Amino acid sequence: MEVHCDVNESEIMDVAKTFIGKIYxxxxxxxxxxxRVRKREVYSIDVLEIDKRKVLMRISSEPGTYMRKICxxxxxxxNCGAHMRELRRVRSGIFKEDTLVTLQQVSEALYLYRNCGEEEELRKILMPMEIAFCGVPKIIVDDETVNSISYGSPLMAPGIIAYQDFKKGDYVGLITWKGEGIAIGKAVIDSKQLGKKGEVVKTERVLMDKDIYPKAWKK
Incomplete structure (x- = not known):
């Protein structure tokens, strides 16, 4: 962040603390x-370095938080204005900076695979999409329910085989017996309220192609 006037370090530190927690x-x-106005949570703001009007901060927050708006x-x-000078994302969920690759690396790996039949470099880059499910509660879905979810249907209680504890509003990963990712959804109830009937997860992002699993439902 670059501040538009000379400000005491203590003032910057005090102001930074006011943005920790729920903000609009x-x-x-x-x-x-x-x-439109949205509510987001800022978990922490660490002021790492102040060089005259330039302020280096490390911020941990809920997804969808605008850093330039915070600045x-x-x-x-x-009382003098400020703007975001530079942004560097060092982590997103379970993915950290040291797991990233450049487009040049992707291009070279694809070239070696397509033209030379060498897949070693490509295998270093590609990861199963199920890795993104780490850190979120998961629900194992019955094989007969998989196809309906791939069409965007919500997950109903009878289609659940096993689950990790979750709360209403949590993002949940829906997977098959084999550990294949089906979809990401938002829980509409707590796992403690789980019964034999009713909607449990509202599907938000389908990951599996349609009709890979047998269709066990009627249109």
């Missing part, structure tokens, strides 16, 4: 989402 944000004018709003509280 309206996305910037230049953004890819609708500009702008901090500038307002500092």
């Amino acid at each position: 944000q309206k996305p910037p004018v230049r953004s890819s989402v609708k500009r 702008h709003d901090m500038g307002i509280l500092l």
